[in-house]
Amino acid sequence: MEHWKRTIERANRFFMLGELVDAREMYLQALALAQVLFERWADAEEAVAACVISHHNLADLHLRLNQPEESAEYLCAIHQRLLQTLQDPRLSPALREAALRQSSKTYVELLNFISDHGEYPRTHRLLHIDAAKPAPHHHGVH
DSSP: OHHHHHHHHHHHHHHHHTOHHHHHHHHHHHHHHHHHHTTTOSOHHHHHHHHHHHHHHHHHHHHHTTOHHHHHHHHHHHHHHHHHHHTOTTSOHHHHHHHHHHHHHHHHHHHHHHHHHOOOHHHHHHHHHHHHSOOOOOTTOO
């Protein structure tokens, strides 16, 4: 967790200084760490938050680089990951509950992005798959 935090802090400093290439490298490292540790972190809430923050920071960076389609990819990727986590019975209830809580944030981020930048193929697919599916039944997750 500490290594991830330090990596994000370094990336944020680069971002603030406008050193976007270095910021991107650090954000990608933080994302890789968050993904590797996703199911192994002691605190499920922190594990999910780290993954969400890593994706959203990369989405912000790509907006700054005028690459909204790349941003859309990161926003969709994390929302999709949380939806898959929710429905994965082999994951701990704590991780699934954290994913459920965070998925409302990732959904709002996605909607805000679309209202500001329009739809992209992946946002369209993801949101229309969502709408077409019946609401999942969350057995054992409260």
